[in-house]
Each structure stands twice: as C-alpha cells, then as structure tokens.
Amino acid sequence: xxxxxxxxxxxxxxxxxxxxxxxxxxxxxxxxxxxxxxxxxxxxxxxxxxxxxxxxxxxxxxxxxxxxxxxxxxxxxxxxxxxxxxxxxxxxxxxxxxxxxxxxxxxxxxxxxxxxxxxxxxxxxxxxxxxxxxxxxxxxxxxxxxxxxxxxxxxxxxxxxxxxxxxxxxxxxxxxxxxxxxxxxxxxxxxxxxxxxxxxxxxx
Amino acid sequence: xxxxxxxxxxxxxxxxxxxxxxxxxxxxxxxxxxxxxxxxxxxxxxxxxxxxxxxxxxxxxxxxxxxxxxxxxxxxxxxxxxxxxxxxxxxxxxxxxxxxxxxxxxxxxxxxxxxxxxxxxxxxxxxxxxxxxxxxxxxxxxxxxxxxxxxxxxxxxxxxxxxxxxxxxxxxxxxxxxxxxxxxxxxxxxxxxxxxxxxxxxxxxxxxxxxxxxxxxxxxxxxxxxxxxxxxxxxxxxxxxxxxxxxxxxxxxxxx
Ligand SMILES: [Zn+2]
Ligand SMILES: [Zn+2]
Numbered sequence: 001x002x003x004x005x006x007x008x009x010x011x012x013x014x015x016x017x018x019x020x021x022x023x024x025x026x027x028x029x030x031x032x033x034x035x036x037x038x039x040x041x042x043x044x045x046x047x048x049x050x051x052x053x054x055x056x057x058x059x060x061x062x063x064x065x066x067x068x069x070x071x072x073x074x075x076x077x078x079x080x081x082x083x084x085x086x087x088x089x090x091x092x093x094x095x096x097x098x099x100x101x102x103x104x105x106x107x108x109x110x111x112x113x114x115x116x117x118x119x120x121x122x123x124x125x126x127x128x129x130x131x132x133x134x135x136x137x138x139x140x141x142x143x144x145x146x147x148x149x150x151x152x153x154x155x156x157x158x159x160x161x162x163x164x165x166x167x168x169x170x171x172x173x174x175x176x177x178x179x180x181x182x183x184x185x186x187x188x189x190x191x192x193x194x195x196x197x198x199x200x201x202x203x204x
Numbered sequence: 205x206x207x208x209x210x211x212x213x214x215x216x217x218x219x220x221x222x223x224x225x226x227x228x229x230x231x232x233x234x235x236x237x238x239x240x241x242x243x244x245x246x247x248x249x250x251x252x253x254x255x256x257x258x259x260x261x262x263x264x265x266x267x268x269x270x271x272x273x274x275x276x277x278x279x280x281x282x283x284x285x286x287x288x289x290x291x292x293x294x295x296x297x298x299x300x301x302x303x304x305x306x307x308x309x310x311x312x313x314x315x316x317x318x319x320x321x322x323x324x325x326x327x328x329x330x331x332x333x334x335x336x337x338x339x340x341x342x343x344x345x346x347x348x349x350x351x352x353x354x355x356x357x358x359x360x361x362x363x364x365x366x367x368x369x370x371x372x373x374x375x376x377x378x379x380x381x382x383x384x385x386x387x388x389x390x391x392x393x394x395x396x397x398x399x400x401x402x403x404x405x406x407x408x409x410x411x412x413x414x415x416x417x418x419x420x421x422x423x424x425x426x427x428x429x430x431x432x433x434x435x436x437x438x439x440x441x442x443x444x445x446x447x448x449x450x451x452x453x454x455x456x457x458x459x460x
Contacts, residue, residue, distance in 0.1 A: 023223065024223060024227070116451065118297075118300050118301075118304060118446075118447040118448035118450070118451045119218070119219045119220075119300060119303060119304055119307065119447070119448065120219070120221060121447050122447075123447055123450060123451050123454070124451070124454065152255075152259055152260065153259055153260040153261060153290060153296065154220075154260060156290065156296075157293060157296045157297075157300075160293040160296075161293060161455070164293065185226075185248040185249070185250070188226065188248055188249045188250055189250050190250075193250070
C-alpha cells in the first residue's frame with residue numbers, strides 16, 4: 001500500500017522504493033527503515049548518506065586481482081611480503097576477507113565475481129576468468145593456483161572450467177581440503193574450518 | 205482451517221538464487237505440483253541442515269510450509285545426488301541444460317508427472333551413458349511431447365499428407381516436417397533432413413525409455429543435424445537462446 005494518495009509524501013515512498021531494491025529487504029522492512037530514518041538526527045542521516053557516496057566514489061576493483069580496493073593495484077597485490085608464487089581464486093570479495101581473517105594464507109588472490117550459473121543467465125564471459133588467464137600468461141612467478149570456489153555444483157563447475165583453461169600453462173592447480181560441507185558458502189565457514197581447508201589442499 | 209499448513213513431496217532442484225544473508229530461493233520440480241518456488245532459509249551457512257540435501261540437481265524429499273508469496277522449506281532429505289554427473293563438466297553442462305528446459309517449459313503449480321519421471325530417469329542415464337548427445341535428443345523430444353509440443357514427423361505438419369521417403373524439410377516454426385508442396389509457400393526456416401535422420405528421430409520419439417536408444421551408434425554429422433533441428437524448434441517455442449545451451453556448446457567444443 002505504498003501509492004495510495006494521502007499515505008505519504010513523494011520523498012518517503014522514493015526512499016522506501018530504494019530500500020526495497022536491496023537484497024533481503026521486502027516492502028515492510030523498507031517502510032520500517034524509511035520511518036526510522038525520518039526520526040533520525042539530521043547529522044546521522046547525513047553521515048549515512050556520505051558513507052554510501054564514499055563507497056561508490058572511492059571503492060574500485062583492483063585491475064590485477066579484481067578485489068575491491070581504494071587504491072589500484074590493491075594493498076595485497078603490492079605487498080612484497082606476500083607469497084607471489086601462489087594465487088587463490090575465489091568467487092567474491094567477501095571470500096578474500098574470510099580467508100584474510102584466518103591468516104593462514106599469505107599468497108595473492110583473484111576474485112571471479114560470481115560463478116558460472118547458466119540458469120541465472122551467468123556464463124564464463126560474465127566473470128573475471130579471462131583476466132585470470134591473461135594474468136597468469138604474463139606472470140612467470142606463479143607456481144600454484146588454489147581454486148577456492150564454494151563446494152557446490154556451480155562452484156565446482158566453475159573450478160572445473162577454470163582448471164580446463166589454465167591447465168595447459170603447466171602450473172600446479174590445487175583445491176582446498178574437503179573440510180567444507182557441501183552446499184555451504186565459504187564466506188560463512190568458521191575460521192578454523194577455513195584454515196584447515198586452505199592448509200590441507202590437494203591437487204585438482 | 206481446512207487447508208493444512210505444511211505438505212511433503214519430492215523434487216529435483218532445478219535452480220537456486222541467493223536471496224539475502226544466508227537464504228536462497230529454490231525452483232523445485234515436483235511430481236504432484238509441477239514447478240514450485242520456495243525459500244530455503246540459512247542454506248548458505250555450512251552448518252545448515254538443509255544445504256547438502258538441496259544441492260542443485262539433487263533429488264530430495266522435502267517438507268514445506270505454505271506462504272503468502274513463496275513456500276518455505278522446513279526439512280529436506282537427499283534421495284539421489286547423481287554423483288556421476290557432478291564429477292564431469294560436460295555432464296554437468298548437459299544436466300543444467302535439461303533443468304533449464306524443464307524450467308522453461310513448465311508452469312508453477314501445474315503438475316506433470318510424466319515430465320518429472322522423464323527428468324529423473326534422464327539424469328540417471330546422464331550419470332552413466334556415453335551416448336549423451338542422443339540422450340539429450342531423446343530428452344528434448346519427450347519433454348516437447350509431455351508439454352504439448354510433440355513435433356510431427358510422420359505426416360506433413362500442414363496438409364497431413366503421408367510423407368514419402370526422401371526430400372524432407374523440418375520447419376522449426378511449424379513444429380514438424382513439411383511435404384514438398386507445402387514447403388513452397390512456407391516462410392519458415394527450413395532444415396533439410398535425410399531419411400535416416402528422420403528414422404532416428406521417429407525412433408527416439410517412439411521409445412518409452414532410453415535403454416534401446418543407448419545401444420545405437422549415430423554418426424557425428426547426423427547427430428549435429430538432429431541437434432540443430434530440435435534446437436531451432438525449441439528456440440522458436442521459448443523465444444530466446446538458452447544460456448545453458450550456449451555453455452554446453454562452449455564446453456563440448458573446447459578441446460579437452
Ligand atoms: Zn589486487
Ligand atoms: Zn503438406
């Protein structure tokens with residue numbers, strides 16, 4: 001009941017509509033958030049708005065690893081103390097954060113930004129798979145690629161596809177150990193399970 | 205309260221879409237209710253009791269609650285996970301194609317038991333047969349039949365005349381073969397089809413199971429014609445290119 005005449009001013013329904021576009025937010029929650037913001041002190045609201053704009057203006061993708069960053073190349077790619085011979089391939093930037101929290105991986109990353117999911121209209125060309133191939137062709141230091149996509153059908157299919165593309169390069173390709181339960185997402189794994197999985201990896 | 209609030213059924217998981225935090229919307233294909241869209245809560249968390257059971261393409265028994273928009277999955281128990289498919293990218297891409305076809309040709313809450321059986325049976329064959337291209341053609345022809353789009357391969361689809369051997373053309377937009385006379389005024393895209401290919405198609409259409417087809421050996425060029433022909437017809441029916449067909453071609457054409 002958002003557009004029924006007297007019920008609300010245009011800016012109110014506009015904000016509710018914007019909230020409604022966010023993942024996991026239905027019309028009810030969108031309305032609740034909107035009314036919460038109306039009652040919020042102006043400086044808090046302004047600070048929230050600025051934070052949103054700052055994210056959009058300052059956060060970019062690293063053109064080497066495609067992780068989200070404020071500087072390009074990102075801190076991880078430019079850190080000389082990290083192991084330049086290993087690249088861990090993950091689905092999302094959130095997975096990089098999850099792995100960084102474990103502190104058990106010291107190499108570099110490559111973020112695919114999704115998985116092959118034809119049913120949802122996502123094919124290999126919609127992901128950052130070809131940039132990975134180019135990156136490997138131009139970098140002779142890399143000795144190991146760890147394919148850390150999620151342990152479900154689409155994650156596995158994506159890894160198999162990447163494996164097929166990069167195996168002619170002759171680089172060692174591994175998978176994290178099977179500590180991760182099938183179907184769960186990597187970003188939700190607890191740190192111990194994740195550490196064990198990344199430490200006990202196996203050849204693909 | 206005449207209607208119960210929960211129900212049990214079995215399903216194949218056709219499609220998954222991450223919703224929020226840890227939830228997913230699943231598209232299930234069931235024997236008694238056709239296509240059902242339902243929410244699986246917490247399924248992306250590794251400790252979820254549902255996740256492993258509701259993997260894409262799994263066959264599972266499920267218990268759901270009716271919801272205003274979408275039903276919610278309360279419990280799930282995997283029946284069959286088709287492991288033989290999951291370890292092979294070619295087979296995965298073909299299984300996803302089957303799932304996209306079932307999704308595309310079915311309607312929510314409209315049961316089609318034959319289509320369900322066809323999907324389960326074909327996934328089972330896809331685990332073990334090396335005749336996967338013929339399996340896909342068999343699957344397509346029977347999916348079309350169970351959906352009310354059975355291609356006409358015996359009589360001319362326009363004038364119903366009995367087709368003489370030789371000189372046949374398949375008209376994608378008409379859903380069948382045209383006789384030489386009807387072909388003259390047809391505006392369809394026509395694909396020439398040899399008598400042999402015709403016979404293979406008719407055989408695939410007539411057989412009620414894949415066992416007798418599995419033993420056939422059809423030369424690659426003939427397989428390619430059959431594939432193109434049915435693809436044109438399906439493309440005409442669904443009015444779009446199937447992303448899974450694109451992916452399947454990409455996988456099978458790449459040198460392995
Ligand atoms: Zn980077
Ligand atoms: Zn005719």
